[in-house]
Amino acid sequence: MSLINVTNLTFAYEGSFDNIFENVSFQIDTDWKLGFTGRNGRGKTTFLNLLLGKYEYSGTISAHVQFEYFPFPVANKENNTLDVISDIHPDYVHWELMRELSLLKVSEDALYRPFDTLSNGEQTKVLLATLFLKENSFLLIDEPTNHLDMHARKLVSDYLKMKSGFILVSHDRSFLDNCVDHILSINKTNIEIQRGNFSDWWENKQRQDNLELAENDKLRKDIKRLSDASKRTSNWSHEVEKTKNGTLNSGSKVDKGYVGHKAAKMMKRSKSIEQRQHSAAEEKSKLLKNIENQESLKISQLAYHKNQLAELDHVSIYYGEKKVCSDVSFSIQQGERIALSGKNGSGKSSIIKLICGEELEYTGTFRKGSQLKISYVSQDTSHLKGNLTDFARANGIDESLFKAILRKLDFSRVQFEKDISAYSGGQKKKVLIAKSLCEKVHLHIWDEPLNFIDVISRMQIEELLLEHAPTIVFVEHDSEFCKNIATKVIEL
Structure with missing residues (x-):
């Protein structure tokens, strides 16, 4: 076990005014099976590339492991599959390769066929088997499920369940639930890690979102009530202050000291209400930053003249x-x-x-x-x-x-x-x-x-x-x- 430490990571693509990451800090245990989730364009693949050292960034990423990225680029797909594996991992041990392929239900004859004659699913499984032969590496697995049928997805998910030490980018809920024990999520304003599978993370997120929405609603009402009270108190204070130079209805002179004291007391109360209002507004500004926009979509189909x-x-x-x-x-x-x-x-x-x-x-x-x-x-x-x-x-x-x-x-x-x-x-x-x-x-x-x-x-x-x-x-x-x-x- 070792740790990957990310500290104050900030990154933007050259020529872009928007930071993809800003002062992000967290720790990853290299024994974890991490599911990596977040909306499209938030920077999941970018983060994997930062771990691989492909871009310059500010902050630090420290690790005592090598990173390996999946899928590997295959330059000569017309070569036999065994040669493709040798190009990726020259030091592989044959019996270990056969063990991994057996777990993924890939037949040995696939090794002696041109790589480009394998189905998409077979190619994915061969490259995954090669990936897990690389020892002392932390694996970055980027969307392995695309173009895998349901049967192959279940097989690959069960395979990953037996492994550890990886970050897995996938948008398939069942796939993630079966094979990860932590979720790394890119939110609107931060990156966070939670223990559990995707369903656990989603349930926690919904609970947190609902708490924030309720708190936001309460603070919004409090701010309005305090704002109205502040205006009333301020108006009363000014009205009382005006009477300092006047007379009472009975014709008696006004006690200016008493009126001034009363006006000051009202003004102090107004300032106290304003302070509470400011604190509530500040509290409110910390909420809702990571609530995802899930507005309803619509579809308007034409009616056909036959059933x-x-x-x-x-x-x-x-x-x-x-x-x-x-x-x-x-x-x-x-x-x-x-x-x-x-x-x-x-x-x-x-x-x-x-x-x-x-x-x-x-x-x-x-x-x-x-x-x-x-x-x-x-x-x-x-x-x-x-x-x-x-x-x-x-x-x-x-x-x-x-x-x-x-x-x-x-x-x-x-x-x-x-x-x-x-x-x-x-x-x-x-x-x-x-x-x-x-x-x-x-x-x-x-x-x-x-x-x-x-x-x-x-x-x-x-x-x-x-x-x-x-x-x-x-x-x-x-x-x-x-x-x-x-x-x-x-x-x-």
């Missing part, structure tokens, strides 16, 4: 000689939220492309309603570039509504000035989802919409789909999201 929007009857899809899915049958009725489930390579994306109107070779029967309007969110965000105004115009959506949705998904106004290509992976995904929510359609089809998207935004999207109950077909490997949202699951 059934589309139907697949014993559909099999082919790419040349290769059959990617076989004998698929289901219908899409209005109001249904259909999850397409299955291992990677089972044909989920192909089914989606067929429904969206892409020309594919298939057998069986596929019927789609005439003039059916569809909004599609793809897995791929690499094509996104340019500014948000031009993007909205090019896609024929209302710019004000589009930006309002992004604001609710935690975009700052500063982000609106940047080129979309400079956004984080999660922010790019939010651009596609916001676009989809702006489109006037009968059916939404989303292919892995939550990749890279932070947990709180996932919860907002869940609430949207539950409240407005649109017709949607989606592929998503976040088991919590699927469990909460799907009205029907089609297993491929």
Whole structure:
């Protein structure tokens, strides 16, 4: 066991006026299994890069361990997997590698195939196995779950549960709950660490937020009451002071000493109330700084003239000689939220492309309603570039509504000035989802919409789909999201 000490860490990217971190201090035990959470663009990957020494910063980071970052860059993906592993870790011991691959259910023959012929899940598992062969290292694991199907996520989560000494960036609640014992969270104004898994952290956060909201409400009322009392007392003091040079109704001379004493006493009381008011305002200013904006999202789907929007009857899809899915049958009725489930390579994306109107070779029967309007969110965000105004115009959506949705998904106004290509992976995904929510359609089809998207935004999207109950077909490997949202699951 050793400690990683972060003291007064301050960092901003060159040319930026905004600090990503400002005077941040905390300690990490190198035996912990840390889940790392925070909204998109808050600096999770940036912090990992600071630990790796990639940027200059002020403050200190002291540690007696080496840091290793996942995923490793693989320069020559056409090489055999064993050669890729040797390039990353030349000193590995073969039997130890086989032990790790066995735990991750990767067959030995994968080592003797070109790395680029492995599935995304197999590539992730091979690189994780290599990572955990590196002794005396503290591991920085950045979003290993993207593109892993549910079965692979459970396997990798169980694998990490047996390990220790890592920071894990993931937005999958079930995944985190299963394999971490501490949460490192980037909040709006600080970084903090709590013992427990994600659900423990979220419960504590909600409790703290509710206490702060109640305290804020109480102090707001106190400030108003004290402010009104201060004005009244001050007015009374001035009125009494005015009578010093006058006479009483009976014609007697006014006792100036008594009146002056009374006015001074009232003024003192007014100052005391002002002081209490100032203290309450100061106390109030310390609250609500880390409460996350979780405004409700909206979706306005067009009503279709028939209850059934589309139907697949014993559909099999082919790419040349290769059959990617076989004998698929289901219908899409209005109001249904259909999850397409299955291992990677089972044909989920192909089914989606067929429904969206892409020309594919298939057998069986596929019927789609005439003039059916569809909004599609793809897995791929690499094509996104340019500014948000031009993007909205090019896609024929209302710019004000589009930006309002992004604001609710935690975009700052500063982000609106940047080129979309400079956004984080999660922010790019939010651009596609916001676009989809702006489109006037009968059916939404989303292919892995939550990749890279932070947990709180996932919860907002869940609430949207539950409240407005649109017709949607989606592929998503976040088991919590699927469990909460799907009205029907089609297993491929």
